[in-house]
Amino acid sequence: MSRISEKFTTLKNENRAGLITFLVAGDPDLVTSQAILDGLSMAGADMIEIGIPFSDPMADGPIIQASSLRALIAGSSVSNTLKMVQIFRKKNTITPIILMGYYNPIYIYGVVKFCIEAKVSGVDGLIVVDLPPEEAEELIKPAKDQCVDLIFLATPTTDNIRLPLILEYTSGFIYYVSITGVTGACSASICDIADAVTSLRRYTTLPVAVGFGLKSSNQVMAVGKIADAAVVGSAIVQKLADCLTVDNRPKSDLVKNVLHFVNELATNLQLTVNLK
Amino acid sequence: MQSVNITFTNPDNRGHFGIYGGRYVSETLMPLILSVERAYRLAKSDPMFINELSYYLNNYVGRPSPLYFAKNLTRAFGGAKIYLKREDLNHTGAHKINNCIGQILLAKRMGKQQIIAETGAGQHGVATATVCALFGLKCLIFMGATDIERQKPNVYRMKLLGAEVRAVTSGGATLKDAMNEAMRYWVTNVNDVYYMIGTVAGPHPFPTMVRDFQSIIGKETRMQIMIAEGRLPNYLIACIGGGSNAIGLFHTFLNDKDVHMVGVEAAGRGLQTNKHASSLNGGMPGVLHGNRTYLLQTTDGQINEAYSISAGLDYPGIGPEHAWLHDIGRVNYVSVTDDQALDAFQQTISLEGIIPALESAHAISYAKVISRDLSLDHLIVISLSGRGDKDVPTVANLLADGYS
Known part of the structure; x- marks a missing residue:
């Protein structure tokens, strides 16, 4: 069983939803980013999404755009991202790692080579934001060969005709984007999310994770009642950004503050009973 | 390499020219882009659409x-x-206006309320603002701050035409960044907005549709x-x-x-x-x-x-x-x-x-x-x-x- 499936089984047994946290690899620098990554699980993250930085993050709002840019300036890249996972895996063999990014850096790295090295490094899942299933053929097989879960997104605009296509190629879990918009934008109403999750479950037995626009503990707890996992990205990255000097250097309490914020989200979520 | 005796017509039904083209967009945009493709397919074989297009090309564009x-x-x-x-x-x-006339007639057929576009030199922005003025649609133009500085006369023309020009400061603040920002706006306002891409790029059907109009x-x-x-x-x-x-x-x-x-x-x-x-x-x-x-x-x-x-x-x-x-x-x-x-x-x-x-x-x-x-x-x-x-x-x- 994959780490992702094992994690969702554990969550189910504990009758709670999981917390998926996001960070961009190498923001604000490789050492600090590694320190955050290494501390996330202890702080309460059930799964970790790592963003591969890209120069043109079209699906991201200002917070993650800035994060991506800081990472690139700090010298981050696809190979650095994989290296971070390797280092993480030396101490943690349980927490699932999902890489999230745009297709071009992966395509240029070489899709097959990327999938092989991702697996070897300890990556469990892959989300490629600008690669809909129609264009994903060249990634689907190499990912499958390496048993790396390919996770496609469902959104409020996804209709009943497209949903089966998305589900056909998705493994691990389905990621529901709760808003029409970029990351870190306004939040959807919890009723709308509940309706969407309910209708997704009619089509799939895969766990459902909800992300985009979840900022506060209250929102995370509300989503925790209805979905299998809640993804928090921009809010965590904003915490990180708040702990930078004017020239984007980390203040001494950056790692502690970011992990403290994650711990708060996780603790509240762990107290939330899943009602599904 | 393919033989030189190819008949040059259209891409495959998902918009591929050889390995190029396609539709690499986030899922949120996919259904919308498919609806643009459907609307365009119907429009281009509709005599009403063709007549209206030629009317404006002849009498308005010149x-x-x-x-x-x-x-x-x-x-x-x-x-x-x-x-x-x-x-x-x-x-x-x-030449930009050839495409804009075609796309605004399509946007109208689709019942869209607002047009957005990216612009570099400002020519596509001006052409877009022009057809929006003509057809009474709201117009928002994304333009890199660097380009705004070096193309001031066109920026003022767009404003006179009633468009809002939004300065994009991310990246190098030029055309590529304006396009990123336009796509972000599009994904956020997916139901009301028509994105009038100004060149033969972007997700299918845009490269083919813009080519047809040009x-x-x-x-x-x-x-x-x-x-x-x-x-x-x-x-x-x-x-x-x-x-x-x-x-x-x-x-x-x-x-x-x-x-x-x-x-x-x-x-x-x-x-x-x-x-x-x-x-x-x-x-x-x-x-x-x-x-x-x-x-x-x-x-x-x-x-x-x-x-x-x-x-x-x-x-x-x-x-x-x-x-x-x-x-x-x-x-x-x-x-x-x-x-x-x-x-x-x-x-x-x-x-x-x-x-x-x-x-x-x-x-x-x-x-x-x-x-x-x-x-x-x-x-x-x-x-x-x-x-x-x-x-x-x-x-x-x-x-x-x-x-x-």
Whole structure:
């Protein structure tokens, strides 16, 4: 069983939803980013999404755009991202790692080579934001060969005709984007999310994770009642950004503050009973 | 490599030209893009749509645009007969309006309330703002802050036309960043907004649809040159940023194997520097802005900033159909530097009394290069894609600084 499936089984047994946290690899620098990554699980993250930085993050709002840019300036890249996972895996063999990014850096790295090295490094899942299933053929097989879960997104605009296509190629879990918009934008109403999750479950037995626009503990707890996992990205990255000097250097309490914020989200979520 | 006896028509049903093109967008946009494709497929075979389109092209844009025999340039270049396809004489001063008329009629059919667009030099922004004024739709233009600074007259024109111009400060604050921001706005306002892409790039169906709307340039040229010379031209030459005026001129002739075609990219300060915009001659295939095509990028797959004297060519990608025509060798893609374009700009003004856009001056410059080896029984048609009034302040500054 994959780490992702094992994690969702554990969550189910504990009758709670999981917390998926996001960070961009190498923001604000490789050492600090590694320190955050290494501390996330202890702080309460059930799964970790790592963003591969890209120069043109079209699906991201200002917070993650800035994060991506800081990472690139700090010298981050696809190979650095994989290296971070390797280092993480030396101490943690349980927490699932999902890489999230745009297709071009992966395509240029070489899709097959990327999938092989991702697996070897300890990556469990892959989300490629600008690669809909129609264009994903060249990634689907190499990912499958390496048993790396390919996770496609469902959104409020996804209709009943497209949903089966998305589900056909998705493994691990389905990621529901709760808003029409970029990351870190306004939040959807919890009723709308509940309706969407309910209708997704009619089509799939895969766990459902909800992300985009979840900022506060209250929102995370509300989503925790209805979905299998809640993804928090921009809010965590904003915490990180708040702990930078004017020239984007980390203040001494950056790692502690970011992990403290994650711990708060996780603790509240762990107290939330899943009602599904 | 594919055989040269290909019939050049359309991409496959998912918008692929060979390995290029396609639809690389987030899931949120996919259903919407599919609905644009459906609406366009219905519209292009609807006589009402076709009639309305020709009505506006003829009576509002001022088509057909003349095919002008440039006798002074012909003499000066000392070789082939030079014809200029005068897209600069269109309403709003460039070929961009051909596409905008087509797309706004489509947006209206789809019941969209707001039009958004990206712009580099401002020509597409002005054309978009113009058709929005004409049809009473709300218009929001995304433009890089750097471009706003160097294209002030066009920014003011857009505002007069009632458009909101939103300055984009991310990245290098040029066309690529404006396109990122337009896509972000689109994904956020997915139901009400129509994204009027200005070139033959982006997710399918845009590269094909924009090409179809621009192919009027080549269709008219074919008829006009037959009347003037009784035969097809030997060469077609057009500048390429995204490549919409070029594909517009070329497309009708792709199956005429004796018609040579040259696409001219911007070499900026030179291909050996990193200050250029030649995606084909200085880039490699990748994925950006919804399609796979040649891109200026690092070995890590990060997109580089493009550079050209001409804001309209300042884009790190190129339309996917051009990428394909390049790979199969049907069109020859070359590049011309800022200095060469500036020379051609001045020469066209002084010899023909025509101020070409700096973009179009790239094409004229390359005509000079090949004309030397040809004689008067050869015919060259150059796409004069736009007029250069917008560039006069830029050129004045450069010449005052002793550029060249």
